[in-house]
Amino acid sequence: MPQRLLNTAVYREDLTRVADLDLDWDQLQGADLVISGASGMIGSFLVDVLMTRNLLHGMNCTVHGFARDLPALTARFSEYSRNTNLHLFQADLSEMAASPLADLPELDSCFVIHAASNTHPVAYASDPIGTITTNVQGTYAMLDLARRSHARRALFVSTVEIYGENTGTVERFSESDLGYIDCNTMRAGYPESKRTGEALCQAFRAHDGLDVVIPRLPRVFGPTMKLTDTKALSQFLLKAARNEDIVLKSEGNQYYSYCYAADAVSAILTCLLSGQSGEAYNVADPSCDVYLKDLAQIAADTADRKVVFELPDEAERKGYSTATLAVMDGTKLATLGWKPLYSITDGVDRTVSVLKEIID
Numbered sequence: 001m002p003q004r005l006l007n008t009a010v011y012r013e014d015l016t017r018v019a020d021l022d023l024d025w026d027q028l029q030g031a032d033l034v035i036s037g038a039s040g041m042i043g044s045f046l047v048d049v050l051m052t053r054n055l056l057h058g059m060n061c062t063v064h065g066f067a068r069d070l071p072a073l074t075a076r077f078s079e080y081s082r083n084t085n086l087h088l089f090q091a092d093l094s095e096m097a098a099s100p101l102a103d104l105p106e107l108d109s110c111f112v113i114h115a116a117s118n119t120h121p122v123a124y125a126s127d128p129i130g131t132i133t134t135n136v137q138g139t140y141a142m143l144d145l146a147r148r149s150h151a152r153r154a155l156f157v158s159t160v161e162i163y164g165e166n167t168g169t170v171e172r173f174s175e176s177d178l179g180y181i182d183c184n185t186m187r188a189g190y191p192e193s194k195r196t197g198e199a200l201c202q203a204f205r206a207h208d209g210l211d212v213v214i215p216r217l218p219r220v221f222g223p224t225m226k227l228t229d230t231k232a233l234s235q236f237l238l239k240a241a242r243n244e245d246i247v248l249k250s251e252g253n254q255y256y257s258y259c260y261a262a263d264a265v266s267a268i269l270t271c272l273l274s275g276q277s278g279e280a281y282n283v284a285d286p287s288c289d290v291y292l293k294d295l296a297q298i299a300a301d302t303a304d305r306k307v308v309f310e311l312p313d314e315a316e317r318k319g320y321s322t323a324t325l326a327v328m329d330g331t332k333l334a335t336l337g338w339k340p341l342y343s344i345t346d347g348v349d350r351t352v353s354v355l356k357e358i359i360d
Contacts, residue, residue: 004357004358005223005224005354005358006048006079008223008353008354008357008358010223010350010353010354011223011354014045014222014223014261014262014350015045015048015049015052015262016052016056017262017341018049018052018262018265018266018269018341019049019052019053019056019057020056021266021269022337023269023270023273023274024273024274025053025057025059025273027152027273028050028053028059028061028111028273029059029060029061030059030060030061031061031062031109031110031111031152032061032062032064032107032109032110032111033050033061033062033063033064033110033111033112033113034064034065034066034104034107034110034111034112034113034142034145034149035047035063035064035065035066035113035115036066036067036091036093036113036114036115036116036138036142037067037114037115037116037117037157038063038065038066038067038073038077038088038115039065039067039069039072039073039076040067040115040116040117040224040226041220041222041224041225041226041229041261042115042157042217042220042224042261042264042265042268043065043067043113043115043116044076044077044224045222045224045261045262045264045265046113046115046265046268046269047063047065047077047086049265049269050063051063051080051083051085051086054085060085061085062084062085062086062087063085063086063087064087064089064104064105064107064110065077065086065087065088065089066088066089066090066091066104067090067091067116068090068091068092068093069090070088070089070090073088073090074088087105089104093116093133093134093137093138093141093142094129094130094133094134094137094138095133095137104145106149107149108149108150109149109150109151109152110146110149110151110152111151111152111153111154111155111272112142112143112145112146112149112151112153112154112155113154113155113157113268113272114138114139114142114143114154114155114156114157114197115157115268116134116138117131117134117135117138117157117190117194118130118131118134118190125186125187128186128189129189131189131190131193132189132190132192132193134193135190135193135194135196135197136193136196136197136200139156139196139197139200139201140200142154142156143156143200143201143204143210143212144204146204146210146212147204147208147210151210151211152211153211153212153213153272153277154201154204154210154211154212154213155212155213155214155215155268155271155272156197156198156201156212156213156214157215157217157268158194158197158198158214158215158216158217158280159191159194159216159217160173160216160217160218160219160256160257160282160284160326160328161190161191161194161326162179162191162194162195162198162216163177163178163179163326163328164179164180164181164182164191165179165180165181165324165325165326166179166180166324166325166326166327167179167180168325171327172284172327172328172329173282173326173327173328173329174282174328174329174331174332175216175279175280175281175282175329175332181195198214198280201214201278202278205277205278211277212277212278213271213272213275213276213277213278213279213280213281214271214279214280214281215267215268215271215275215280215281215283215333216280216281216282216283216328217259217264217267217283218256218257218258218259218282218283218284218288218326218328219231219233219256219257219258219259220258220259220260220261220264221233221234221237221258221259221260221261221347221348221351222260222261222262222264222347222350222351223261223350223351223354223355223358224261225237225261225351227359232248232249232250232292232296233258233292233295233299235247236295236296236299236300237299237348237351237352237355238355238359239299239303239305240299240300240302240303240305240348240352240355241303241352241355241356241359242359243303243305244303244305245300245305245306245307245308246296246297246299246300246303246305246306246307246308247307247308247309247310248292248293248296248307248308248309248310249309249310249311250292251293251309252291252292252293252294252296253291253292253293253324254291254292254324254325254326255289255290255291255292255324255325255326255327256289256290256292256326256327257284257288257289257326257327257328257330258288258289258290258295258344258347259283259284259285259288259340260288260340260341260342260344260346260347260350260351262341262342262347263283263288263340263341263342263347264283266338266340266341267281267283267333267338268283270333270336270337270338271333271336274336274337275336279332281332281333281336282328282329282330282332282333283328283330283333283338284327284328284329284330284333285330285334285339285340286330287340287343287344288340288343288344289327290344293307295344295348298344298345298348299348299352302348302349302352303352
């Protein structure tokens with residue numbers, strides 16, 4: 001799969017479009033970047049964009065990427081096996097409290113990007129403790145690394161989930177809204193630990209003067225998704241790629257913000273290079289807000305199939321978000337010049353096109 005993903009024309013075009021964006025890339029010229037979750041949907045796309053920027057524009061940055069599964073990580077980036085600008089190593093951030101990233105070379109004035117996290121329902125239900133510890137202990141380890149290495153900037157990838165349920169007091173969440181989360185549930189482990197991660201960012205900023213910025217991602221999809229991803233949209237896309245009917249495990253009245261992976265990575269880079277220290281930025285655009293049932297239909301139309309309804313099993317149900325209205329106001333990020341490159345329909349079409357080429 002890794003080689004096939006990088007060899008698809010659609011994915012290569014995505015990488016080139018992001019690598020060619022009008023950003024302040026000079027900050028990354030010859031720089032070191034440490035990226036957790038480098039094998040994930042966001043982290044792997046980000047690594048590929050940086051390597052593409054190096055290739056096309058001679059940026060010469062060095063990426064130090066890590067994940068829990070080193071064989072899978074090295075297979076994912078096998079195309080760069082002889083490239084000295086990419087260093088890969090194994091680390092499990094859920095076990096990082098006592099052993100901080102021993103395999104990482106001593107760096108100074110680097111950029112630190114924390115993108116590792118469990119991000120799909122079955123993982124929340126099957127590994128609730130690991131979900132919390134990666135988001136709390138892992139965030140502490142990454143921020144401590146940034147502090148010790150005198151990082152130029154740290155970036156913590158947060159989520160719309162920190163807002164929880166919209167109680168009806170606002171139409172869209174702005175960065176100052178609080179939402180509502182019932183903390184006394186297993187499912188709360190993900191959003192509450194992400195909220196704690198944001199609080200840790202502010203603690204390191206206040207105590208150590210760490211320069212840190214926080215993009216809050218919506219529900220992200222794209223060709224770098226893992227084929228084991230259990231999020232509803234990920235399942236829609238896999239079904240479409242396999243030319244199967246789309247299975248909707250609810251009435252589909254959830255109204256959410258979404259973002260194609262290329263646009264999520266361009267937003268992360270915008271925050272990294274132009275965001276204000278200490279600030280959080282919603283990654284959202286009104287054109288990418290959609291009801292789940294409509295999203296299911298878009299996926300079905302891509303494959304010329306139909307939408308069918310099915311009850312979720314117990315593990316799925318436990319991991320599902322209870323939020324039915326979770327759209328964000330992206331005005332603040334737009335003031336930095338960010339806007340999505342792709343519409344929801346374009347993103348679904350592109351993802352399904354790539355998945356059809358790479359899945360067995």
